[in-house]
Amino acid sequence: MQHDAENGGQGPGAEDLPPPPTPADLLEVGQSVASQAEVFLNSLMRPWNAYQIAIALGVFMVAVGLRWVFGPRMHDWMRTKTGWPRWRLKVLVVIHKRLRMIFFVALIWAAVLIMREITWPSRSYMLGIIANLATAWLVVALATRLIANPFVRQVVRYGAWIWITLTILGLTEETVAILEGMAIDLGEMRLSVWLAIQAIVMLGVLIYIARFLTKTTSERVSRNEDLSPSLRVLIVKVLQIAFYGIAVFVGLRAAGVDLTGLAVLSGAIGIGLGFGLQKVVSNLVSGVIILLDKSIKPGDVISLGDTFGWINSLGARYVSITTRDGKEYLIPNEDLITNQVVNWSHSNEYVRLDIYFGTAYHDDPHQVRKIAIEAAKKVDRVLDFRPPVCHIVGFGDSSVDYILRFWIMDPTGGLTNIRGNVYLALWDAFQENGISIPFPQREVKVLEGSQLQTSQAEFGKAAE
Structure with missing residues (x-):
């Protein structure tokens, strides 16, 4: 309780945290991992482990053969289901792509159950590990298909595979100790690889949640007809900043990152804004002013200089305007504040x-x-x-x-x-x-006594 009081009631103080591992500790952990690896390799040479690996390889070859037989047939059957819902076809495509792994998981578990019935449990121990790994990998591969972004999906998939593999093999404590030892000191803060991984994972999860909440809330705000279009855009922008800001702050705090150093970073950002980002900040502030005073909103028809068109969207830095010829102009918000803008539909559409x-x-x-x-x-x-x-x-x-x-x-x-x-x-x-539209006409009057003479050469040129 004394530590909580000294730290503002926010948790244990720095003296309560475990000391960072020393090089001797890392050496001991490395030796422990090496010895475990040696024991594992030696165990593979034992007959009952060797034939378990042989059984697993045989099961894998059978799964490959089943995939070779049933894969094309399933593909042809899927092509006949044109009237099915789109989500159901996507599920079938995912299953078709993972058909070999599905066969392998089903067969390896069947082999494990048979081995446990006809022999001692130790004779199927390695088969059980392989079955658990294969099942976990298959579940992760199927679950990560829900992530739309390909890069994020690959990162989450391989990260989950590595962590699950270490957990099943019982190597998580040694791995964490090694990653904790790979660190650098930044003043009073110690930044390790394990801390960075925790922060990335926590930030990724919280940012995904913030994105989901922002999208859901934005859709509800956009459907609210009681709010003006500009006010809807302003609410959406504020919600985006709030949700993402909270996600970053909570993620860094949960990962154990010391945020006191952000004061120095904010000072550097302030200097950068003062020298190099004046236009960017001006456009951001102008965008907030446009949203607050409701001078323009999505759907308005405006003229700015030679540009005439209607507003598609209001961005943080610019306004998107589409003209009648299909061109899309990105007008900086500052230009809409400082220049004269004709809004053809500001107060009414007449x-x-x-x-x-x-x-x-x-x-x-x-x-x-x-x-x-x-x-x-x-x-x-x-x-x-x-x-x-x-x-x-x-x-x-x-x-x-x-x-x-x-x-x-x-x-x-x-x-x-x-x-x-x-x-x-x-x-x-x-x-x-019978109303005539005239055009300019000129009369040529030759005064009395004057003569109109044309030389033969000029007449010839005129004739040509």
Whole structure:
């Protein structure tokens, strides 16, 4: 109790921990392992152990033969089950890949049971070890198929195989002692290979749990229609940081890593942020501001400079924007904070569009306005409850100039295409009603007494 009080009630103090192994201890452990290996090799030379190994090899050859016979037949049978659920087919594929090991485990246990019935238990001891190892390896191989990441799956599989093998052979204490002896001192902290392995395993398990919790919680938050899209993204980001941060902290503490040295590391990180990561930090902070003020959210249609498109996702460093031509732009969050952004659907989805056109002076402006409004109303996506309007904006050199304004409520459907449809509707309506769209014309007047002369050479060049 005195130690707990001195250490803040968090467990035993440093004086309660076992002292690190000395070179003499490591030498003694190595000699013990070597002697056990020598005894094991000598035992293989005994007749009753030799024929157990021979039985195991024979069982393995039988398993290979069964795999060679039944493997192709099972494969052909699986190809006929096209209507089965996908998960069931995946199970069959895994079983087909491990068919030889499955046959070997079944046959080796049958051999062990038969040997125990017809002879002494010591005469089947080695067969029992082989059967336990084969069963454990098969269970690990099947269980690790649940891990989607190939690299993580291989690491977990081989790590579990090694640890289970050492456990069955009774070599765990010697292995731990050797790994504890392989260490370096970092100030007051002693970092051994065994401590590093414990930390990696603990971190891997906790990070996997944190990833599962984050994914499950994020799916529930994303389905909550009472929250705005930007608030959903913010909650998901906070949960990710919280779960992964807790996983790393708890994992390191559980593995026995001294975290007081992180103060020095945080100081170094602070210096690095001050000199080399200003833009990164600025983008991270800008991303948090965007999520908090809800200025943009996934699904909004925005314009930033020459970029026009809708927002796919809000990242920690950038915003993903997809344009109408299929290009995906990754805009840094800082640019969205410091530059002028046009959000076509910030407070509502209604967008007013303007197009300009001109007609000849001999066309009645009242009739032109009426025809233009009726033509715009007939175009899909143009709103009826916010009817189009048409106004004269000036008298040009060769035309009366008009502006036609209309409203839409789906900017995600595009702006250029709706403008083009309205222009086509105006063209058709003007053709039907005899409204002409003028183009600039120039008159050349020859003054009285002047002559227009063209040389023969210039005339020939013009003819060519």
